[in-house]
Amino acid sequence: MRFDPWNPDFVASPYAVYDELRREAPVSFFEPTGQWLIARHADVNALLRDRRLGRSYLHLATHEEFGREPEPDFQEPFWRVIRAGMLDVEPPVHTRLRRLVSKAFTPRMVESMRPRVRAIVEGLVDDFVEKGGGDLIAEVAEPLPVTVIAEMLGVPDADRHLLRPWSADICGMYELNPSQEAQHTAVRAASEFSDYLKGLARARRAAPGEDLISALAQIEELTEDELVGTCVLLLNAGHEATVNVTGNGWWSLFRNPSELVRLREDLSLLPTAVEELMRYDTPLQMFERWVLEDIEVGGVSIPKGVEIALLFGSANRDPEVFDRPDTLDVGRADNPHISFGAGIHFCLGAPLARIELVESFGALLRRAPDIALVEEPEWNPGYIIRGLRSLDVSCG
Numbered sequence: 531m532r533f534d535p536w537n538p539d540f541v542a543s544p545y546a547v548y549d550e551l552r553r554e555a556p557v558s559f560f561e562p563t564g565q566w567l568i569a570r571h572a573d574v575n576a577l578l579r580d581r582r583l584g585r586s587y588l589h590l591a592t593h594e595e596f597g598r599e600p601e602p603d604f605q606e607p608f609w610r611v612i613r614a615g616m617l618d619v620e621p622p623v624h625t626r627l628r629r630l631v632s633k634a635f636t637p638r639m640v641e642s643m644r645p646r647v648r649a650i651v652e653g654l655v656d657d658f659v660e661k662g663g664g665d666l667i668a669e670v671a672e673p674l675p676v677t678v679i680a681e682m683l684g685v686p687d688a689d690r691h692l693l694r695p696w697s698a699d700i701c702g703m704y705e706l707n708p709s710q711e712a713q714h715t716a717v718r719a720a721s722e723f724s725d726y727l728k729g730l731a732r733a734r735r736a737a738p739g740e741d742l743i744s745a746l747a748q749i750e751e752l753t754e755d756e757l758v759g760t761c762v763l764l765l766n767a768g769h770e771a772t773v774n775v776t777g778n779g780w781w782s783l784f785r786n787p788s789e790l791v792r793l794r795e796d797l798s799l800l801p802t803a804v805e806e807l808m809r810y811d812t813p814l815q816m817f818e819r820w821v822l823e824d825i826e827v828g829g830v831s832i833p834k835g836v837e838i839a840l841l842f843g844s845a846n847r848d849p850e851v852f853d854r855p856d857t858l859d860v861g862r863a864d865n866p867h868i869s870f871g872a873g874i875h876f877c878l879g880a881p882l883a884r885i886e887l888v889e890s891f892g893a894l895l896r897r898a899p900d901i902a903l904v905e906e907p908e909w910n911p912g913y914i915i916r917g918l919r920s921l922d923v924s925c926g
């Protein structure tokens with residue numbers, strides 16, 4: 531098999547192809563997307579921190595000046611929302627936006643949310659175990675982070691069902707060469723989500739609550755687009771990957787039963803286990819960067835104006851960095867995985883994601899000691915955001 535992000539067999543198991551890329555072609559041109567694929571941990575890690583690359587080039591040049599086609603007009607509502615969030619801007623705008631929200635995500639702030647996260651987990655896991663199991667993704671993995679981030683932002687209970695479909699539709703645009711239909715769906719979702727958040731922010735400006743949207747709505751230097759872009763980013767980033775770490779993680783444990791037993795018998799391993807599950811089957815397989823100045827990677831010259839694709843899933847299995855990289859080791863002590871990124875865009879939500887994951891794996895291991903897989907799961911078609919469609923399990 532070759533690198534083929536549209537092939538379901540590759541998506542189901544990309545790791546043998548990554549091994550070959552790291553060995554034979556660690557920096558290689560991928561014709562179908564016109565990107566350079568970067569497969570080794572050292573290169574991915576260094577490039578994430580390299581300021582000659584950017585998530586965007588629009589702080590330096592127009593599309594035309596950078597030699598790229600502008601996006602079609604119909605996509606404007608999508609990019610308006612996405613490019614107003616910190617993930618798609620570079621300094622100085624990035625620095626300003628990140629500073630405004632980072633206060634809400636410090637390890638101390640987030641630690642104070644642990645009791646609430648635990649209570650949400652326990653409610654979900656109790657219901658799940660009581661009915662003997664079901665789809666772990668739909669019934670536990672999704673509602674947990676969606677509820678946490680929605681509560682944090684202050685999205686009313688009655689509207690929460692809207693968040694997941696909007697987010698999933700928006701994420702359709704992030705896959706490689708999305709279809710026309712996926713593009714239109716993403717644009718529509720971005721417009722609806724944006725209108726919804728504008729309404730909510732106006733209401734909160736008039737009558738503030740204790741939530742993050744109320745706090746952001748009071749900040750005068752934040753434009754309406756930036757406020758909406760920030761909330762969409764937090765709501766999307768705040769749950770998509772966590773869902774997939776939970777699903778992929780349980781699937782990894784079921785395929786490595788001795789590690790599942792080891793973890794169940796020693797729950798003090800939960801923090802290292804969560805890091806290892808994120809490394810072993812990385813939920814976000816690839817992140818892209820624009821080359822803003824000519825660079826050289828592993829002896830290969832890459833010119834300004836092209837895009838590189840950093841293969842996180844490959845970096846996380848690099849034998850140069852990880853001892854026995856293809857072995858799941860829930861006690862792995864030295865684990866510099868790259869699943870939360872690195873450099874200025876390092877995941878703002880990492881401390882929160884870690885709490886959610888430790889609490890949810892812990893609750894299921896305690897409350898469902900005989901949890902077992904009912905049938906082999908299928909993968910969603912997406913490669914960049916890679917996760918299972920469902921995970922049917924029985925508990926008792």
Ligand code: HEM
Nearest residue numbers: 616617767768771772817869870871874875877878879883
């Ligand atoms: C296991 C779960 C998660 C994973 C694997 C993950 C992964 C990542 C990665 C790789 C990036 C950097 C992307 C890049 O450099 O191009 C990122 C950025 C970000 N993540 Fe997460 N994330 C997770 C959970 C969360 C949560 C729970 C939140 C918020 C509540 C969050 C909020 C963000 C934000 C705001 C950024 C942008 C930071 C910036 O541009 O400065 N993430 N995440």
